[in-house]
Amino acid sequence: MNTLSDWLTAMVKWFSVEDRLDQAVRVAMFRQPAAKAFSLSAYADAEGTGEGAVFDRALARSVDPDVERLIRKHQEDERNHERWLIERREALGLPAQPIPSHLRTIEVLSAEAGNLLDLPMTEDRHIAAVYALLYVVEERALAEFASAERALRTAGDPETADLFARIATDEANHLRYCDAVGRRYAGPAWNGSVDAMRAIEQRVYAQQQRAFTRYVVDSGRFVMPPWMRFVTLPTVAMADWLRGPRTAAV
Numbered sequence: 504m505n506t507l508s509d510w511l512t513a514m515v516k517w518f519s520v521e522d523r524l525d526q527a528v529r530v531a532m533f534r535q536p537a538a539k540a541f542s543l544s545a546y547a548d549a550e551g552t553g554e555g556a557v558f559d560r561a562l563a564r565s566v567d568p569d570v571e572r573l574i575r576k577h578q579e580d581e582r583n584h585e586r587w588l589i590e591r592r593e594a595l596g597l598p599a600q601p602i603p604s605h606l607r608t609i610e611v612l613s614a615e616a617g618n619l620l621d622l623p624m625t626e627d628r629h630i631a632a633v634y635a636l637l638y639v640v641e642e643r644a645l646a647e648f649a650s651a652e653r654a655l656r657t658a659g660d661p662e663t664a665d666l667f668a669r670i671a672t673d674e675a676n677h678l679r680y681c682d683a684v685g686r687r688y689a690g691p692a693w694n695g696s697v698d699a700m701r702a703i704e705q706r707v708y709a710q711q712q713r714a715f716t717r718y719v720v721d722s723g724r725f726v727m728p729p730w731m732r733f734v735t736l737p738t739v740a741m742a743d744w745l746r747g748p749r750t751a752a753v
């Protein structure tokens with residue numbers, strides 16, 4: 504471990520191990536009804552909370568009909584996603600589960616980035632900052648729905664996997680909407696704002712993913728196979744150590 508390339512190689516290997524473990528955890532969760540009910544409830548909750556007020560306030564502020572059209576379409580898509588996920592959970596006969604506030608990632612992210620979702624959106628820079636947040640949330644949604652889709656297919660639920668693939672197609676469009684709206688209000692500062700927000704989001708997502716796993720295990724919804732528990736606990740501890748102390752970037 505003497506050179507930078509040794510370190511980089513070790514990191515790449517480390518992260519692929521982490522990715523494989525992540526997929527194994529997802530598949531195991533989708534095979535257990537209580538864990539799957541909670542997971543699908545959490546996906547629906549994420550689609551339905553947080554962003555709603557942003558869209559309404561951005562619409563009130565918008566003076567450009569093209570921007571307004573994008574915001575309306577985005578709002579409508581997110582409402583559909585929530586409804587489709589609820590309908591799918593019900594079709595599977597799985598009960599709705601309440602999601603504790605500390606697991607609402609978009610709200611935690613907003614708080615860590617300076618309570619962005621509470622901004623009155625009365626100024627262009629407010630809309631620009633909130634859309635940088637939405638942009639990185641959409642980036643994450645794309646990756647998240649792709650991982651969940653793969654895990655659902657492995658777990659033997661192709662219909663729910665197809666729904667996740669359909670939602671992911673919309674999320675790819677949302678990235679373009681956020682980019683258009685963000686650039687309209689942020690101007691040349693847009694790329695820098697997105698980069699700064701992405702750094703915060705990556706830290707928050709890693710922390711939230713571990714909190715989610717801990718919650719489903721501790722609440723008895725997910726019975727983790729012994730080998731997975733054995734591997735996961737030191738992995739989580741190592742990930743915390745590698746990522747260093749969690750200090751706010753803004």
Ligand SMILES: [Fe+2]
Binds near residue numbers: 584
């Ligand atoms: Fe969505």
Ligand SMILES: [Fe+2]
Binds near residue numbers: 644673677
């Ligand atoms: Fe979206």
